[in-house]
Amino acid sequence: MPESHRRTRSKGYGAISATRESRPAGERTKVVSRTGPHRSESVRLAVLNAADDLLVERGFAALTIEGIAQRAGVAKQTIYRWWKSKVDILLDTLTDDARDALQWHPAEGDSAEEALSAHLRRVSDFFEEPAGRVLQALLGHAQLDEDTAKSLRAGFLKDQRALDTAGLREVLAREDVTVDDSGLDLLVDMMLGPLYYRALLFGSPIDKGLVDTTARVTLALARELSAARS
Amino acid sequence: MPESHRRTRSKGYGAISATRESRPAGERTKVVSRTGPHRSESVRLAVLNAADDLLVERGFAALTIEGIAQRAGVAKQTIYRWWKSKVDILLDTLTDDARDALQWHPAEGDSAEEALSAHLRRVSDFFEEPAGRVLQALLGHAQLDEDTAKSLRAGFLKDQRALDTAGLREVLAREDVTVDDSGLDLLVDMMLGPLYYRALLFGSPIDKGLVDTTARVTLALARELSAARS
Amino acid sequence: MPESHRRTRSKGYGAISATRESRPAGERTKVVSRTGPHRSESVRLAVLNAADDLLVERGFAALTIEGIAQRAGVAKQTIYRWWKSKVDILLDTLTDDARDALQWHPAEGDSAEEALSAHLRRVSDFFEEPAGRVLQALLGHAQLDEDTAKSLRAGFLKDQRALDTAGLREVLAREDVTVDDSGLDLLVDMMLGPLYYRALLFGSPIDKGLVDTTARVTLALARELSAARS
Amino acid sequence: MPESHRRTRSKGYGAISATRESRPAGERTKVVSRTGPHRSESVRLAVLNAADDLLVERGFAALTIEGIAQRAGVAKQTIYRWWKSKVDILLDTLTDDARDALQWHPAEGDSAEEALSAHLRRVSDFFEEPAGRVLQALLGHAQLDEDTAKSLRAGFLKDQRALDTAGLREVLAREDVTVDDSGLDLLVDMMLGPLYYRALLFGSPIDKGLVDTTARVTLALARELSAARS
DNA sequence: CATTAAGCGAGACGGTACGTCCCGTCTTGTC
DNA sequence: GACAAGACGGGACGTACCGTCTCGCTTAATG
Structure with missing residues (x-):
């Protein structure tokens, strides 16, 4: 399993700012008192890393939700719970990675x-x-x-x-x-x-x-x- | 069925030059002794028009070979006979249309x-x-x-x-x-x-x-x- | 929300006899020292009623654990705590209802x-x-x-x-x-x-x-x- | 790969009578002049045999369209082209097999x-x-x-x-x-x-x-x- | 009477199968 | 031999539930 080329993902962002795209600010009002399980940060990172590893390795056409799910060791539905499409995932990785550069x-x-x-x-x-x-x-x-x-x-x-x-x-x-x-x-x-x-x-x-x-x-x-x- | 926005397609190009991409020059030697019908020009035009009509109307994502075939009233295999992919078709329309502009x-x-x-x-x-x-x-x-x-x-x-x-x-x-x-x-x-x-x-x-x-x-x-x- | 067609559920059975299927006798030994709340009878009834209401209304195929949980206003886990499957729930309703008839x-x-x-x-x-x-x-x-x-x-x-x-x-x-x-x-x-x-x-x-x-x-x-x- | 327990499938029915369920009689009027490929009889048999082999081996609950497709060496879509559901397939096998018995x-x-x-x-x-x-x-x-x-x-x-x-x-x-x-x-x-x-x-x-x-x-x-x- | 373990609502998670869409190839029959 | 029609093996889609698992709250017997 290849070490992701990104090292800085986990550094420098909190869950809130980083998930801007999938959890728009307006929705925050809904999250008043939450019980039950919370979103897994490790899942989030696994998906983002899997996505842009695959993008770089195989190209956009070969980038599929199923492929990302498999590579990230995550269920497809878990991806759909937080992102609308593979493009939405890439938008998320962009926020993390491109800004610095x-x-x-x-x-x-x-x-x-x-x-x-x-x-x-x-x-x-x-x-x-x-x-x-x-x-x-x-x-x-x-x-x-x-x-x-x-x-x-x-x-x-x-x-x-x-x-x-x-x-x-x-x-x-x-x-x-x-x-x-x-x-x-x-x-x-x-x-x-x-x-x-x-x-x-x-x-x-x-x-x-x-x-x-x-x-x-x-x-x-x-x-x-x-x-x-x- | 909407009249295609293109009017000049049939003017000013021969089948040969226009299909450069799908029939590379080297292949021309093969067309020495031919029996049966030749490539139908009307089919070619129907496909090109269908393709860019659909592109403009519904966007690239909704552009499918099957959709083009249906819209053009043409069999799928006929498209595959002359073009490798939907992108290949678009490259063909580009040659016809964008050059002038x-x-x-x-x-x-x-x-x-x-x-x-x-x-x-x-x-x-x-x-x-x-x-x-x-x-x-x-x-x-x-x-x-x-x-x-x-x-x-x-x-x-x-x-x-x-x-x-x-x-x-x-x-x-x-x-x-x-x-x-x-x-x-x-x-x-x-x-x-x-x-x-x-x-x-x-x-x-x-x-x-x-x-x-x-x-x-x-x-x-x-x-x-x-x-x-x- | 439709009033359940059953009226006699809560009459004439205790929790023990009625849940025979989901709590086999041998398990009782385990319940030696117990603190905390006991099984909620109202939950039990809500689930049983939801289950056979849904069965009658929508049929067996549309009967799902999640559907029952939602209709009963109960968490999924609560159902799994007491019943093994939707069939197990139906077996429970049967004991209550069919015997009389x-x-x-x-x-x-x-x-x-x-x-x-x-x-x-x-x-x-x-x-x-x-x-x-x-x-x-x-x-x-x-x-x-x-x-x-x-x-x-x-x-x-x-x-x-x-x-x-x-x-x-x-x-x-x-x-x-x-x-x-x-x-x-x-x-x-x-x-x-x-x-x-x-x-x-x-x-x-x-x-x-x-x-x-x-x-x-x-x-x-x-x-x-x-x-x-x- | 186990030899199917059925030996008489291919005997004693023509395509027409045997596919009654999937091609209702009334539809025949539509099939006036047909060009193009015809329904593959070998596919039909492979699916029917796979379906009841699996039913007998693993039971109805474990019988899935995907499982049948895989066992029959057939694409899922091919099954959906001719049958509406796994039940529809079983109805077809019944016509062939149960009648004699x-x-x-x-x-x-x-x-x-x-x-x-x-x-x-x-x-x-x-x-x-x-x-x-x-x-x-x-x-x-x-x-x-x-x-x-x-x-x-x-x-x-x-x-x-x-x-x-x-x-x-x-x-x-x-x-x-x-x-x-x-x-x-x-x-x-x-x-x-x-x-x-x-x-x-x-x-x-x-x-x-x-x-x-x-x-x-x-x-x-x-x-x-x-x-x-x- | 405070402690503390269980019941409970909520729902994230890894999975499996669903039924659909479209791919690119192949087959059949017509012109 | 080009062509219309479309069956076929295949891959991915996005969805529905499954059964398991936390999480944070509430509740009731026990020490």
């Missing part, structure tokens, strides 16, 4: 352009990692299924967008470049678009030239927008 | 920036059309299935990339901006990336600001690269 | 033939009643499951057989017809066989002709056997 | 009583045979499920009743005993009732005494009815 942590001494380049490099690399595969699969499935698209946009993508906007703003502020919200929106699209485009359409590893150029062009545009403001 | 035809009197903007506007609109839905579905499926990715990249995406490179070069030439091949590659990514990013990740209609900015930034970068050459 | 109480002034006819008439009618449905279901299930067959034969059927033998002997004695035990066995089969045959195989209401003929033939045979003895 | 073939030189006794002896023995187990299971299930009851009564039981009435009439005619139809109905109940009663309720092998007495009493009653007519 796509975080902005610009190095202290870097210039704005260096910081941007470094971040974009990390985004590029992300697509090669297991968590990146999960995001890729979900983005793919979102093209095929409107519900998936909705969930993904309302959850992960919205949050990530906020992080990216904030991160970019902060980096620009280092060089006193300030851009309003609509400008930042534009900049984020200009900055991330080319990377996702290459990754999703051509699947090729993203070359350093594209990353650096993107960073440089984004910064140039930001300066232009900043100047126009004053 | 993503063609470059810059207006005579336009400036480079106007021409770029106009083309990008058309790309943006394309995602709303039926043919755009087909491409979206195939791009989605390509994230989930390596074979689909290969076929799509080796066929449609490669051709389209060539068209885009050539189109961009031609438009830039209008203002004596000349960029080498690797530069054009970069420019195409910068130009189309943001549009695909918004369309695939957020599904929102692409606003004019993004299109115009992308055109302007691309042109600026092109000039820079051109200057660096001389 | 199949009792012999020959009217004082009746001739043997009148008494026999009257009793057989009551047997016929029994199959239309709720308690008769329970017996029918158990007899049916006994054909499918050897354990059920064993329990039913060792319990209800054995007791009932004894009642029928005694009842018949007593009625015959009124006219000084005396038959030995093996003869009585034969007579009981001849007397009840046709009724059960019609009820179980054809499900049709049993007509008076059959009942009277059966009574008459049984009596004739009894006289013959009695004569042969002396 | 319950046929009347009175020996030429026998007296009426000898002929009756001989026939009833064969009925008694039938319950021990595999085909008897099938009938027992179906009779059992008919007590639990109204649909089963209907099918069984409308098919097998109705036919068998007709055979029994005719057989009895013929045997009585040997000694110039003639009884009208309603009388015969009564006689059949009197004759078979005790046997089924013992077999179904007590499951014990039926002793010779009961068989002979039943035959004798039936004949006596028949003579009485015959006399009353003239």
Whole structure:
């Protein structure tokens, strides 16, 4: 039995935040006084790990609820009790795993352009990692299924967008470049678009030239927008 | 039974070129001495129309070979005789339909920036059309299935990339901006990336600001690269 | 919520005798030092009533432990604590309900033939009643499951057989017809066989002709056997 | 893999008569001009044999569609294409197997009583045979499920009743005993009732005494009815 | 009279079988 | 030989209950 490639699952999340997707916040009111057994955390982890192990090993098409159940040593019904579909499971793993990898942590001494380049490099690399595969699969499935698209946009993508906007703003502020919200929106699209485009359409590893150029062009545009403001 | 939204399918392609994907060139030698009826063109059209009608009406998940066969009034085996899978059928419809819509035809009197903007506007609109839905579905499926990715990249995406490179070069030439091949590659990514990013990740209609900015930034970068050459 | 058709459940039995099947005598030794609450009689009744209400309303196939638990407002585990299976529950209801209905109480002034006819008439009618449905279901299930067959034969059927033998002997004695035990066995089969045959195989209401003929033939045979003895 | 205990399945029925239950006569009009594959007879036999082998080996409760499919080497869907349920399959095996065993073939030189006794002896023995187990299971299930009851009564039981009435009439005619139809109905109940009663309720092998007495009493009653007519 | 073990409602869990959908292959008969 | 029709072996689906197992509360005899 292969050790899961993920090590950090059990670290850094409580049951509540981590199960956001399967136990929406609004439902919490219902859970006033509960007697009887509680949801097993070990089951939850086994399922999440089984799911993205299988995704990485065999691909999305070969990912089945029955396969996940078997690999996790769990009954099918237990999966259906907490998740609506295999996509719902993957959305859960995403919350745990992808968030860290796509975080902005610009190095202290870097210039704005260096910081941007470094971040974009990390985004590029992300697509090669297991968590990146999960995001890729979900983005793919979102093209095929409107519900998936909705969930993904309302959850992960919205949050990530906020992080990216904030991160970019902060980096620009280092060089006193300030851009309003609509400008930042534009900049984020200009900055991330080319990377996702290459990754999703051509699947090729993203070359350093594209990353650096993107960073440089984004910064140039930001300066232009900043100047126009004053 | 709804009239298919496609009208131009039967025009402008012969059976041979259009079925490139399902009948590879090497197989043509086999068709030397043939008895019995030939492939029915009406069957081919019925299948292609049924497939993308169903895709648009019910979505990719509900698209099944049996459903297509029924809708087309065709036996399942007939489909399997000519196509390997439902994805193969969609690849076929794409060849027929998407090519036109993503063609470059810059207006005579336009400036480079106007021409770029106009083309990008058309790309943006394309995602709303039926043919755009087909491409979206195939791009989605390509994230989930390596074979689909290969076929799509080796066929449609490669051709389209060539068209885009050539189109961009031609438009830039209008203002004596000349960029080498690797530069054009970069420019195409910068130009189309943001549009695909918004369309695939957020599904929102692409606003004019993004299109115009992308055109302007691309042109600026092109000039820079051109200057660096001389 | 429908009022149960049974009214007499709570009358005339103690918890001990009634739960014979689920608490065998040998187990009583275990109950040496007991603290905590005792078995709730209201739970027991709720389960028994729920079970045969559901049996009559929806049939045996739709009778599930979970359904009974829900209808009775009882936890599943509580049922499993006291009964082994839904069949075990039905066996319990049978003990309460069927015994009365199949009792012999020959009217004082009746001739043997009148008494026999009257009793057989009551047997016929029994199959239309709720308690008769329970017996029918158990007899049916006994054909499918050897354990059920064993329990039913060792319990209800054995007791009932004894009642029928005694009842018949007593009625015959009124006219000084005396038959030995093996003869009585034969007579009981001849007397009840046709009724059960019609009820179980054809499900049709049993007509008076059959009942009277059966009574008459049984009596004739009894006289013959009695004569042969002396 | 055990050789099925049935040897006569493939003998003595055509596809049409044998599939009465799954292809009702009224449907034949639909089968006007049929192209495409036909129902596989070998599949049909494999399923019927698997079903009653399993019934005899493991009992009705352990008889599952999946088990039958596996044992027969057949896909589950293939079973559902032709039969509605496991009960429907058993009804089909009954048509093939039980009919012969319950046929009347009175020996030429026998007296009426000898002929009756001989026939009833064969009925008694039938319950021990595999085909008897099938009938027992179906009779059992008919007590639990109204649909089963209907099918069984409308098919097998109705036919068998007709055979029994005719057989009895013929045997009585040997000694110039003639009884009208309603009388015969009564006689059949009197004759078979005790046997089924013992077999179904007590499951014990039926002793010779009961068989002979039943035959004798039936004949006596028949003579009485015959006399009353003239 | 507090202790403490059982009864109990609730329901999570590992399972099995259900009946359905669709896959891709194969067979039959028609044109 | 292409084609319509559709039977077939197969795999996964999502559902219904099974019987076992905690969990946290309530209750009643015993120490």
